[in-house]
Amino acid sequence: MAKILCVLYDDPISGYPSTYPRAGLPIIKNYPGGQTLPTPHKIDFLPGTLLGSTSGELGLREFLESLGHTLIVTSDKEGEHSAFDQELPDADIVISQPFWPAYLNAERLSKAKKLKLAITAGIGSDHVDLNSALEKGITVAEITYCNSISVAEFIVMLIVTQIKNYLASHSWVENKGWNIADCASRSYDLEGMQVGSVAAGRIGLATLRRLKPFDVKLHYTERHRLSPEIEAELNLTYHPNIRSMLKICDVVTINCPLDGETEHLFNDETLEVMKNGAYLINTARGKVCDRDAIVRALERGKLAGYAGDVWFPQPPSADHPWRTMPHQGMTPHIAGTSLPAQARYAAGVREILECFFNGRAIRDEYLILKEGKLAGTGAHSYRLRRSQEAA
Numbered sequence: 344m345a346k347i348l349c350v351l352y353d354d355p356i357s358g359y360p361s362t363y364p365r366a367g368l369p370i371i372k373n374y375p376g377g378q379t380l381p382t383p384h385k386i387d388f389l390p391g392t393l394l395g396s397t398s399g400e401l402g403l404r405e406f407l408e409s410l411g412h413t414l415i416v417t418s419d420k421e422g423e424h425s426a427f428d429q430e431l432p433d434a435d436i437v438i439s440q441p442f443w444p445a446y447l448n449a450e451r452l453s454k455a456k457k458l459k460l461a462i463t464a465g466i467g468s469d470h471v472d473l474n475s476a477l478e479k480g481i482t483v484a485e486i487t488y489c490n491s492i493s494v495a496e497f498i499v500m501l502i503v504t505q506i507k508n509y510l511a512s513h514s515w516v517e518n519k520g521w522n523i524a525d526c527a528s529r530s531y532d533l534e535g536m537q538v539g540s541v542a543a544g545r546i547g548l549a550t551l552r553r554l555k556p557f558d559v560k561l562h563y564t565e566r567h568r569l570s571p572e573i574e575a576e577l578n579l580t581y582h583p584n585i586r587s588m589l590k591i592c593d594v595v596t597i598n599c600p601l602d603g604e605t606e607h608l609f610n611d612e613t614l615e616v617m618k619n620g621a622y623l624i625n626t627a628r629g630k631v632c633d634r635d636a637i638v639r640a641l642e643r644g645k646l647a648g649y650a651g652d653v654w655f656p657q658p659p660s661a662d663h664p665w666r667t668m669p670h671q672g673m674t675p676h677i678a679g680t681s682l683p684a685q686a687r688y689a690a691g692v693r694e695i696l697e698c699f700f701n702g703r704a705i706r707d708e709y710l711i712l713k714e715g716k717l718a719g720t721g722a723h724s725y726r727l728r729r730s731q732e733a734a
């Protein structure tokens with residue numbers, strides 16, 4: 344029988360909800376491009392309820408215990424005395440969410456002697472040291488597409504709120520004040536701006552599609568160029584390198600995975616290439632940006648604004664400079680954990696577990712690593728450290 348160790352974020356401070364603002368969720372039949380939503384044999388949860396927190400348990404307990412497996416759920420994940428570290432050595436499967444990542448670094452993986460499967464309940468498996476997982480033959484899978492549209496919507500919101508100076512204006516209301524000039528002196532329109540995406544994968548492309556009606560000029564940079572039909576549909580300009588895009592964009596949204604190639608892609612040097620007064624939106628991963636370079640760029644007015652939901656580490660310390668830097672629109676890591684997204688990734692985790700226990704193949708779409716190499720979506724989107732690539 345297997346031991347499944349599941350690391351989830353804490354319940355709300357006021358306790359696990361007994362009611363929700365809305366009843367039910369819209370029915371979504373397919374993802375763009377035709378990929379089907381998760382197809383587990385059964386689910387034991389109500390879509391629209393909180394599944395990503397410790398009491399929600401991703402709706403897995405009944406299923407796993409009925410098969411005789413052991414499910415451990417904890418939010419305690421930091422340090423060698425954490426519940427995660429204590430339970431890891433004999434765990435067969437680890438489930439973690441990027442929002443509250445259980446960092447499976449090389450040291451932890453070396454102690455996880457029985458680990459066969461690491462599931463990301465979400466998208467983005469950079470919290471797993473893929474090089475070490477690959478050496479140990481651990482399968483890594485994530486729920487591709489489960490929250491891509493959730494994030495694309497979030498990005499559009501961040502772009503518009505930054506450009507309109509929404510957050511600072513809203514705080515005048517909350518603080519019982521009223522100074523229109525103060526709000527308006529940093530407020531612009533998106534119409535007519537040059538907007539670029541670093542990567543046009545599932546989130547990047549969905550974001551570009553949602554931005555088109557704003558009458559902006561769209562740009563992107565990618566390793567694999569999009570089809571001429573998509574470029575024509577969106578009147579997209581392709582940039583073979585990031586610099587040529589950064590030079591002309593008023594808004595840049597980052598939508599690539601964090602890997603050996605993209606860590607600190609945005610540093611003092613690349614930020615300097617950007618237009619003065621550009622806005623940078625990062626919902627990809629905190630480490631794609633050099634933390635202190637972002638602070639410097641905002642302080643000297645190089646960037647007019649920076650917004651996103653991703654940090655390093657997560658959770659960040661109380662004195663993390665991104666909490667207090669000027670003109671930021673940061674939130675905790677939430678873009679991909681809306682209630683509809685939770686229902687999809689909980690169902691996707693269940694599908695993967697059903698496959699694993701029944702000896703059926705996990706969908707290629709969900710695979711990042713399998714049998715010691717990048718596989719499926721991982722083979723397309725991720726790059727390992729160079730030593731491993733050569734191996």
Ligand code: NDP
Pocket residue numbers: 465466467468488490491494541542543544545546547564565566567568598599600601604605626627628652653676677678679680720723724725
């Ligand atoms: P996809 O795999 O669909 O897209 C990623 C794209 O990035 C691929 O098309 C890939 O290109 C491209 N890419 C990789 N490296 C580079 C590079 N160096 N320069 C330009 N493009 C590059 O993933 P998603 O769109 O679904 O997700 C993207 C990322 O967003 C995730 O990895 C995750 O980190 C983050 N995310 C954040 C969430 C949140 O809540 N904030 C939720 C979900 C995801 P190619 O096709 O050419 O290989």
